[in-house]
Amino acid sequence: MTAPGFRIPARLQDTVRRWTDGAGEAWLTALPRLAAESLARWDLVLERVCEPGGQISLVLLVRRADGTPAALKIGYPHPEGAQEHAALTHWDGHGAVRLLESAPEDGTLLLERLNSEVPLLSLPEGKAMLEALGALRLLWVAPPEQHDFTLVADYVQGLREALARRRDLPAAAELLPLVDEALELSAALLADATTRDERLLLHGDYHHGNVLAAERSPWLAIDPKPLVGERAYDLAWLVQDRLETLAGSPGPEAAARRRLHRLADDAAVDRDRLRGWTLFRTVEAGLWSLDVGDTQHASLYLEFAAMI
Structure with a gap:
């Protein structure tokens, strides 16, 4: 089988190499073969590579x-994305991109084509937040009665263990009060969640960059890392969106708290639970970024966590 001729986007190469500590090199080498197999499997014609594309996925625009028109997505194999096809199947285009075909064993999905050049990031923040919450509400549905989606409680326990290990990073020495608060809050949230029994299908990685304009709906979500749990956990990642803009605004601390309170009230979730999950997810992301050498994003995450 002849591999199609295309250039793997630089961002994809960079992030896979940095985030996988070299383990992704074999996958990058195999990408042309995986693309050729998928093009042949579903009788597709390659138009062009989507640039810059995903951080850990190759996206090809095809017919x-x-x-x-459609989009062929070949994702780097990782546990968080293993159930993307199942979530998209369950949503069936309601609030999310429609899945046309899938080969989950290869991390390959054939998706309806959206307007990748018009994400919610292209809108002013206030309008984008309003549209984002409206689209996210459509995704919060009951999961199938028999499902294999990871529960938030199980996923967060793994994150807590990793955060506890990264607490000892030399660069985290001055962050110990923030890290300890994140660990304490997440433990309390998990303990209390057992009495709430809010088990909805969540996107898992919902932010303005993962919501694109579409023809059949104004906005549709892409790239879920699905979990089953409470809405406040899903909403937390939206609270910390556009950190660069927020950090540069007048009075960023007050602006961050206003954003959190507004989203909590509009989504009818408890403010304290949303703050707790936002703090935990942001601190965890900050220390993960430190661990992989991404000091720029680590600084933004941790500054925001301190604001709230």
Whole structure:
């Protein structure tokens, strides 16, 4: 089988190499072969590579045999994305991109084509937050009765263990009060969650960059890392969106708290639970970024966590 000729986006190469500590090199080498197999499997014609594309996925713009435009996504294999196809199947285009075909064993999905050049990031923040919450509400549905989605409680326990290990990083020496608060809050949230029994299908990685304009709906979500749990956990990642803009605004601390309170009230979730999950997820992301050498994002995450 002849591999298609295309250039792997620089961002994809960079993030896979940095985030996988060299383990992703074999996958990058195999990408042309994986693409050729998928193009042949579903009788697709390659148009072009989507640039810059995903951080850990190759996205090819293609046409199906009947001329319909579509997007072929080949993702780096990782546990968080293993159930993307199952979530998209369950949503069936309601609030999210529609799944056309899938080969989950290869991390390959054929998706309806959205307007990748018009994410919610293209809108002013206030309008984007309003649209984002409206689209996210559509995704919060009951999971299938028999499902394999990871529960928030199980996933967070793994994150807590990793955060506790990264607490000893030399660069985290001055962050111990913030890290300890994140660990304490997450433990309390998990303990209390057992009495709430809010088990909804969550996106898991919901932010303005993961919501694109579409023809059949104004906005549709992409790239879920699905979990089952409470809405406040899902909403937390939206609270810390556009950190660069927030950090540069007048009175960023007050602006961060206003954003958190507004989203909590609009989504009818408890403010304290949303703050707790936001703090935990942001601190965890900050120390993970420190661990992989991404000091720029680590600084933004940790500054925001201190604000709230």
